[in-house]
Amino acid sequence: MKALIIVDVQNDFLPGGALAVKEGDQIIPIINQIQEKFDFVVATQDWHPEDHGSFAANHSGKEVGEFIILNGVNQILWPTHCVQGSLGAEFHKDLMTEKWKAVFQKGTNPLVDSYSGFFDNNNKGDTGLSKFLKNNGIEEVFVCGLAEDYCVKFTVLDGLSEGFKTHLILDATRAVNIYENDFAKAMIEMKNAGANIVHSTNIE
Ligand code: VGL
Ligand code: ZN
Numbered sequence: 001m002k003a004l005i006i007v008d009v010q011n012d013f014l015p016g017g018a019l020a021v022k023e024g025d026q027i028i029p030i031i032n033q034i035q036e037k038f039d040f041v042v043a044t045q046d047w048h049p050e051d052h053g054s055f056a057a058n059h060s061g062k063e064v065g066e067f068i069i070l071n072g073v074n075q076i077l078w079p080t081h082c083v084q085g086s087l088g089a090e091f092h093k094d095l096m097t098e099k100w101k102a103v104f105q106k107g108t109n110p111l112v113d114s115y116s117g118f119f120d121n122n123n124k125g126d127t128g129l130s131k132f133l134k135n136n137g138i139e140e141v142f143v144c145g146l147a148e149d150y151c152v153k154f155t156v157l158d159g160l161s162e163g164f165k166t167h168l169i170l171d172a173t174r175a176v177n178i179y180e181n182d183f184a185k186a187m188i189e190m191k192n193a194g195a196n197i198v199h200s201t202n203i204e
Contacts, residue, residue, distance in 0.1 A: 001039070001040060001136070001137050001138050001139065001140070002038065002040070002138065002139075002140040002141070002142060003038065003040040003041070003042060003133055003136075003138040003140070003141050003142070004034060004035060004037075004038040004040070004041045004042070004141075004142050004144070005042055005043070005044065005117060005129075005141050005142070005143045005144070005145075005155060005159070006031060006035075006041065006042070006043040006044070006095075006100075006144055006145050007043075007044050007117060007143060007144065007145030007146060007151050007152050007155050008044055008045065008046050008082075008145050008146050008147070008151050008152075009024075009027070009028065009031065009043070009091055009092055009095050009145050009146060010045060010046060010082055010088065010089055010090060010091055010092070010146075011087055011088045011089070011090055011091075011092060012046075012081040012082050012086075012088035012089065013046075013081075013082075013146040013147060013176075014092055014146075017081070017088055018079045018080060018081040018082075018088055019078055019079050019081040019082075019176065021146045021147050021174045021175065021176045022174065022177070023174050024146050024147075024174050025092070026174070027144065027145070027146075027171070027172045027173065027174060028092055028094050028095055029094075030144075030171055030172045030200055031095065031144055031145070031172050032094075032095065032096045033200065034142075034144065034169065034172060034200050034203065035096055035099055037203050037204070038099070038142075040101060040136065040138060041099045041100050041101060042100060042101055042102050042103070042104065042129065042132070042133075043091070043097070043100050043102075043103050043104070043145075044103070044104045044105075044106060044117035044127075044129075044145075044151070044155065045082075045089065045091070045103050045104070045105045045106070046081070046082035046089070046105075046106060046107050046114075046151065047082060047084050047089060047105035047106065047107055047108055048081070048082050048083055048084065048089075048107045048108070048110075049083070049084060049108065049110050050080075050083050050084075051110050052083075052107065052110050052113075053070045053071070053075065053110050053111055053112070053113070054070065054075055054076075054077065054078050054107070054113040055077070055078060055079070055080045055081075056077035056078065056079065056080075057079075057080050059077065062077055063077070064077055064078060064079050065077065065178060070111065070112065070113065071111045071112050071122060072122070073112070073121055073122060075113055075121075076178070082107070084108075101132075101136075102132060104117050104127040104128065104129045104132075105127070106120065106125075106127055107120075109125060112124075112125065114127075115150045115151045115153075115154040115155075116151065116154035116155045116157070116158040117129050117151070117155040117158070118130050118155065118158035118159070118162060119158055121154075130158075130162045133164070138164070139164060139165060140164060140165040140166075140167070141159045141164045141165070141166050141167070142167045142169055142198070142203065143155050143156050143159065143166065143167065143168055143169065143173075144168075144169040144172035144173055144200075145172070145173060146173065146174060146176075147173075147174065147175055147176040148168075148173040148174055148175040148176075148183055148186055148187075149175040149176055149177065149178075149182040149183055149185070149186040150176060152168070152173050152186075153186040153189060153190060156168050156190045156193070156195050157189070157190065157193050157195075160193050160194050160195060161193075165196070166194070166195050166196070167195065167196045167197070167198045167203075168190055168195050168196070168197050168198070169198055169199070169200050169203070170197050170198065170199055171199055171200050172200055
């Protein structure tokens with residue numbers, strides 16, 4: 001059976017938000033249409049405490065876009081975003097949520113960032129998504145949402161390494177593109193790892 005994974009379609013990643021993805025709002029009606037084709041839909045939610053180590057504001061003298069070592073791993077610093085309980089952390093109001101079986105929150109440990117919906121960036125913290133999908137007989141996942149070059153990419157890569165046949169829905173994702181070409185680089189990484197690229201209208 002197949003599942004749809006909707007990654008981080010939250011106000012802070014949409015135009016006007018703290019870490020806005022250009023054209024991020026354009027994928028919302030597409031994702032709503034795609035949901036009609038799935039019996040099994042889950043979502044992920046970036047869900048940081050205020051003191052999260054990925055926020056530039058929590059490192060004096062550091063700016064957004066600079067790198068630090070956080071708990072032994074290279075960490076780019078972000079604007080403060082998706083703080084637990086804030087409006088920015090909420091899903092966009094137009095996104096349909098009725099069909100969702102579960103929401104997997106990530107980024108809750110202040111000492112480690114978490115891009116993938118499956119595991120944190122140290123590969124230790126597990127959201128339980130893989131087990132949840134497998135327990136429900138899911139073998140194939142379709143990934144959409146934000147941002148193509150961070151949370152979507154790492155969710156796709158972990159989906160593959162967890163053994164799921166993994167598809168990226170190309171017209172239902174957008175990149176934050178902190179650096180030029182990040183979108184294209186992420187596409188190559190996902191394809192090289194074995195991801196299949198689909199257009200929403202071609203999903204059966
Ligand atoms: C994301 C940067 C920081 C994402 C989350 O959802 O792609 N990007 N936190
Ligand atoms: Zn985040």
